[in-house]
Amino acid sequence: MTDDAREAVGDYEFGFHDPEHSTIRFDKGLSEQVVRDISELKNEPEWMTEIRVKAYHHFMERDMPDWGNCGSLHEINFDNVTYFLRSSNATENDWDDVPEDIKNTFNRLGIPEAEQKWLGGVTAQYESEAVYHSIREDLESQGVLFLDMDSGLKTHPEIVKKYFGTVVPHTDNKFSALNTAVWSGGSFIYVPKGIHVTMPVQAYFRINAKNMGQFERTLIIADEDSSIHYVEGCTAPTYSTDSLHSAVVELIAMKGAKIRYSTIQNWSANVFNLVTKRGVAHENATIEWVDGNIGSKLTMKYPSVLLKGEGAHAEVISVAYAGKGQHQDAGAKVHHLAPNTTSNIISKSISKNGGRSSYRGMLQVTPKAHGCRSKIVCDALMLDSESRSDTYPTMEVGNSTADLEHEASVSKVSGDQLFYLMSRGFSEEEAMGLIVNGFFEPFTRELPMEYAVELNKLLELEMEGSIG
Amino acid sequence: MTMSEEILRIENLHVSVDGTPILNGMDLTINRGEVHVIMGRNGAGKSTLASVIMGHPAYEITKGSIYFKGQALEELSVFERARAGIFLSFQYPAVIPGVQVGTFLKKSVQSVREEPLKGRAFRKELNAAMDALEMQKGVLSRYVNDGFSGGEKKRLEILQMLLLKPQLALLDETDSGLDIDALRIVAKGINQVAPSAGCLIITHYQRLLDHVSPDFVHVMIDGSIIKSGGPELALKLEDQGYDWLETTPERNA
Numbered sequence: 001m002t003d004d005a006r007e008a009v010g011d012y013e014f015g016f017h018d019p020e021h022s023t024i025r026f027d028k029g030l031s032e033q034v035v036r037d038i039s040e041l042k043n044e045p046e047w048m049t050e051i052r053v054k055a056y057h058h059f060m061e062r063d064m065p066d067w068g069n070c071g072s073l074h075e076i077n078f079d080n081v082t083y084f085l086r087s088s089n090a091t092e093n094d095w096d097d098v099p100e101d102i103k104n105t106f107n108r109l110g111i112p113e114a115e116q117k118w119l120g121g122v123t124a125q126y127e128s129e130a131v132y133h134s135i136r137e138d139l140e141s142q143g144v145l146f147l148d149m150d151s152g153l154k155t156h157p158e159i160v161k162k163y164f165g166t167v168v169p170h171t172d173n174k175f176s177a178l179n180t181a182v183w184s185g186g187s188f189i190y191v192p193k194g195i196h197v198t199m200p201v202q203a204y205f206r207i208n209a210k211n212m213g214q215f216e217r218t219l220i221i222a223d224e225d226s227s228i229h230y231v232e233g234c235t236a237p238t239y240s241t242d243s244l245h246s247a248v249v250e251l252i253a254m255k256g257a258k259i260r261y262s263t264i265q266n267w268s269a270n271v272f273n274l275v276t277k278r279g280v281a282h283e284n285a286t287i288e289w290v291d292g293n294i295g296s297k298l299t300m301k302y303p304s305v306l307l308k309g310e311g312a313h314a315e316v317i318s319v320a321y322a323g324k325g326q327h328q329d330a331g332a333k334v335h336h337l338a339p340n341t342t343s344n345i346i347s348k349s350i351s352k353n354g355g356r357s358s359y360r361g362m363l364q365v366t367p368k369a370h371g372c373r374s375k376i377v378c379d380a381l382m383l384d385s386e387s388r389s390d391t392y393p394t395m396e397v398g399n400s401t402a403d404l405e406h407e408a409s410v411s412k413v414s415g416d417q418l419f420y421l422m423s424r425g426f427s428e429e430e431a432m433g434l435i436v437n438g439f440f441e442p443f444t445r446e447l448p449m450e451y452a453v454e455l456n457k458l459l460e461l462e463m464e465g466s467i468g
Numbered sequence: 469m470t471m472s473e474e475i476l477r478i479e480n481l482h483v484s485v486d487g488t489p490i491l492n493g494m495d496l497t498i499n500r501g502e503v504h505v506i507m508g509r510n511g512a513g514k515s516t517l518a519s520v521i522m523g524h525p526a527y528e529i530t531k532g533s534i535y536f537k538g539q540a541l542e543e544l545s546v547f548e549r550a551r552a553g554i555f556l557s558f559q560y561p562a563v564i565p566g567v568q569v570g571t572f573l574k575k576s577v578q579s580v581r582e583e584p585l586k587g588r589a590f591r592k593e594l595n596a597a598m599d600a601l602e603m604q605k606g607v608l609s610r611y612v613n614d615g616f617s618g619g620e621k622k623r624l625e626i627l628q629m630l631l632l633k634p635q636l637a638l639l640d641e642t643d644s645g646l647d648i649d650a651l652r653i654v655a656k657g658i659n660q661v662a663p664s665a666g667c668l669i670i671t672h673y674q675r676l677l678d679h680v681s682p683d684f685v686h687v688m689i690d691g692s693i694i695k696s697g698g699p700e701l702a703l704k705l706e707d708q709g710y711d712w713l714e715t716t717p718e719r720n721a
Binding site: 414415416417419420421422423424425426427428430431434435437438439440441442 | 522523524525526545546547549550551555556558560561562563564565566567572575576577579580611612628632
């Protein structure tokens with residue numbers, strides 16, 4: 001790592017990188033030809049090629065968002081991004097068959113170990129495509145599909161065609177257009193009626209190359225009365241130049257189904273993380289986003305739920321940690337489109353060393369959605385006076401029977417808390433770490449234990465050496 | 469004990485907050501095994517004294533010194549004082565949202581003892597201390613002082629004191645707002661620690677002294693000790709208040 005890069009990101013634990021692996025690497029920059037080449041390389045059906053091309057043109061015509069961190073968004077140089085890089089010719093189902101360097105990287109990230117202990121399935125994506133994939137046999141025999149998205153399209157084109165782009169159309173925003181044009185990798189999951197996947201399945205996304213663009217596309221369909229917990233993690237090496245991560249995630253929870261989607265995003269501080277995540281919940285279905293944003297240079301991400309069926313429920317719990325040079329613009333959107341739907345939004349953000357965190361929320365209740373309930377709690381904690389926190393809540397309520405609660409707070413770590421903890425033997429850093437972990441506790445208690453422990457360690461690490 | 473072992477020595481201590489003098493020439497020595505009580509009106513500087521000994525950054529020592537077992541305390545930061553064996557039971561303990569009491573206690577004991585704790589041995593110790601203080605185990609999964617009643621907070625303070633086994637225990641109005649049962653339990657905790665430590669109890673009321681027998685009672689007025697005596701002094705204060713002290717010549721002694 002160069003000194004400049006070190007200066008920019010501090011002591012990011014996952015900033016190491018491997019020598020670049022590529023069996024196929026596209027030249028930097030984007031054109032219709034690049035889009036068509038990606039599709040051709042993957043032997044896709046023509047309808048997918050057409051969707052990509054249409055999305056490409058929409059992307060080119062669409063303006064940048066005029067909200068969020070516009071200044072930072074305009075720093076993205078789309079001509080300096082590698083849009084496709086294949087690092088391994090096959091997706092293996094045995095770690096021993098994965099190229100040595102890549103395997104070592106995932107070992108360092110602890111993925112194979114976690115897989116053995118407590119996961120129902122794993123996809124490991126390196127650059128543009130999955131290099132490893134596995135699912136427990138018992139899940140497979142129950143008809144659960146858990147594939148990387150490219151394989152999903154190959155083997156179940158009818159399901160993909162039916163749902164792809166129905167929740168997040170390419171016209172949704174500039175970055176959903178970009179993703180639709182150049183998507184590669186991501187997860188495809190289908191859970192049959194009545195099946196409960198009790199062990200979480202995990203996808204891990206790793207960017208390794210410089211100036212890489214990663215555009216995974218995830219589609220999860222939980223059929224009636226089924227349930228699944230999907231977990232994703234992401235890291236990247238630290239470079240002094242930027243990388244771009246722009247994913248689209250679509251969730252469909254049929255009648256009575258439940259999808260929980262947990263993310264711990266810990267990109268290095270040179271990654272633009274511009275992601276569109278949205279789910280549709282049908283009658284009595286539940287969608288839960290558990291969304292942790294620790295890394296990246298700029299994140300703009302607002303997990304959304306469309307409560308389309310009566311009695312559907314949305315839960316969005318998110319945390320954001322913005323350190324030096326970071327801006328976490330995150331939040332939640334919930335649309336109550338049907339009667340008696342309920343939602344619960346908890347957002348917690350911490351800013352430190354001049355970092356900036358923004359909560360951007362949207363709550364909509366349509367006129368025909370009677371008897372809805374929603375509770376929103378936004379808490380921001382600032383660890384010093386040079387940091388920044390903003391809140392941008394929007395409410396559109398078209399039905400007077402709605403029962404809505406909104407609480408917001410901005411606080412600083414109090415001297416009383418620090419003195420109390422230090423009088424109990426904690427150093428100032430340890431005390432800070434404890435306060436921060438406690439602040440995020442409503443989030444961490446929702447994570448599988450192994451992740452909660454990791455996240456707490458990560459945050460304690462962030463507090464080290466941070467106090468002058 | 470034939471030889472008295474000095475735990476705390478305060479010499480001519482002057483302390484200010486934001487330029488306002490609070491302590492004005494305070495002297496006090498506490499030996500191991502001694503229980504000292506400081507009484508005085510609100511604003512006399514009693515809580516300031518406790519905070520200064522613990523090392524609160526808002527208080528500035530303008531003159532004089534504090535020694536803990538012969539070592540000048542100004543060399544030590546707050547957590548180093550805690551690790552050296554000084555404990556303060558807070559009048560208003562801070563709330564730490566999201567941090568479970570069990571986790572907090574374990575980490576705190578680990579920090580102060582500066583060695584890894586053996587899980588089972590610690591649980592045993594914790595159970596014994598909680599039983600002694602008649603505390604429910606459910607407290608361990610609650611967040612530190614979050615939503616606690618006054619009595620619950622004080623009991624948690626005493627629990628921490630039992631676990632941290634201080635050599636100098638400072639108790640800042642630990643008895644305030646306690647009902648008779650809670651008072652008895654808190655006193656039990658103090659009596660458990662007192663024989664092997666120096667104890668400094670700050671209080672407004674004589675009633676704690678029905679359960680804890682002090683060796684010395686000091687009266688503090690305007691930032692210094694103006695009279696010292698035995699337990700009978702506390703009774704006299706309870707009976708007659710502080711006015712009689714202000715008219716005695718000892719004030720300027």
